[in-house]
Amino acid sequence: EPEVTQTPSHQVTQMGQEVILRCVPISNHLYFYWYRQILGQKVEFLVSFYNNEISEKSEIFDDQFSVERPDGSNFTLKIRSTKLEDSAMYFCASQGEETQYFGPGTRLLVL
Amino acid sequence: SQQGEEDPQALSIQEGENATMNCSYKTSINNLQWYRQNSGRGLVHLILIRSNEREKHSGRLRVTLDTSKKSSSLLITASRAADTASYFCAALRRIGNEKLTFGTGTRLTIIP
Numbered sequence: 001e002p003e004v005t006q007t008p009s010h011q012v013t014q015m016g017q018e019v020i021l022r023c024v025p026i027s028n029h030l031y032f033y034w035y036r037q038i039l040g041q042k043v044e045f046l047v048s049f050y051n052n053e054i055s056e057k058s059e060i061f062d063d064q065f066s067v068e069r070p071d072g073s074n075f076t077l078k079i080r081s082t083k084l085e086d087s088a089m090y091f092c093a094s095q096g097e098e099t100q101y102f103g104p105g106t107r108l109l110v111l
Numbered sequence: 112s113q114q115g116e117e118d119p120q121a122l123s124i125q126e127g128e129n130a131t132m133n134c135s136y137k138t139s140i141n142n143l144q145w146y147r148q149n150s151g152r153g154l155v156h157l158i159l160i161r162s163n164e165r166e167k168h169s170g171r172l173r174v175t176l177d178t179s180k181k182s183s184s185l186l187i188t189a190s191r192a193a194d195t196a197s198y199f200c201a202a203l204r205r206i207g208n209e210k211l212t213f214g215t216g217t218r219l220t221i222i223p
Contacts, residue, residue, distance in 0.1 A: 033210065033211075035211075035213075042199070042213050042214065042215050042216065043154070043199065043201075043211075043213040044213070045210035045211065045212070048209070048210055056209075056210060058210075089151075091153065091154060093211075098142060098159055098161075098203070099144065099156055099159055100144070100156070100201075100203075100211055101156060102146070102153055102154040102155075102156070103153060104152065104153035105152070105153050107151075
């Protein structure tokens with residue numbers, strides 16, 4: 001069964017550094033998403049992406065964040081200058097018809 | 112309360128018993144989806160119920176939806192130790208490029 005994959009599974013970085021989180025969505029899906037979950041809290045929407053552009057973003061998704069689909073398979077989330085409060089689990093999701101399928105997540109720790 | 116509030120926040124039951132979790136939401140929805148998350152892991156899609164459906168079954172899972180009350184319930188029958196996880200409801204307002212709004216989750220513990 002096709003699945004969403006994410007790399008790396010864990011990332012530790014210093015505050016102020018740039019990080020790129022990578023996702024490979026399910027191949028025939030057209031809608032892509034990033035969510036995050038701070039430890040012990042609910043899953044929060046960050047951004048949605050369709051037809052090679054952002055279609056919606058949340059207040060969390062400020063100028064430090066960007067997304068890209070550099071080729072036909074990868075979908076990336078970049079945080080330009082990480083802050084301590086960016087520490088969280090980041091989930092990529094892709095959607096076919098109705099259901100959003102989530103990747104296993106990248107646990108980001110900013111020190 | 113925020114959209115997608117689950118109750119109870121935590122539930123412990125004996126293996127073999129049924130577990131019921133509830134979810135409320137605020138806005139109109141196209142569908143409501145339930146996910147499971149094992150500790151520190153990814154989100155696994157369990158079941159989706161559309162706004163024009165009232166009940167849906169999948170294996171040991173039964174989901175109901177009451178759009179007049181803006182609420183949904185997830186029933187897991189004959190629980191197993193492997194069902195121990197957090198369960199989240201997530202509301203989708205419209206089909207297509209639309210975000211899911213997650214609830215706060217119910218932490219379910221099955222006691223062997």
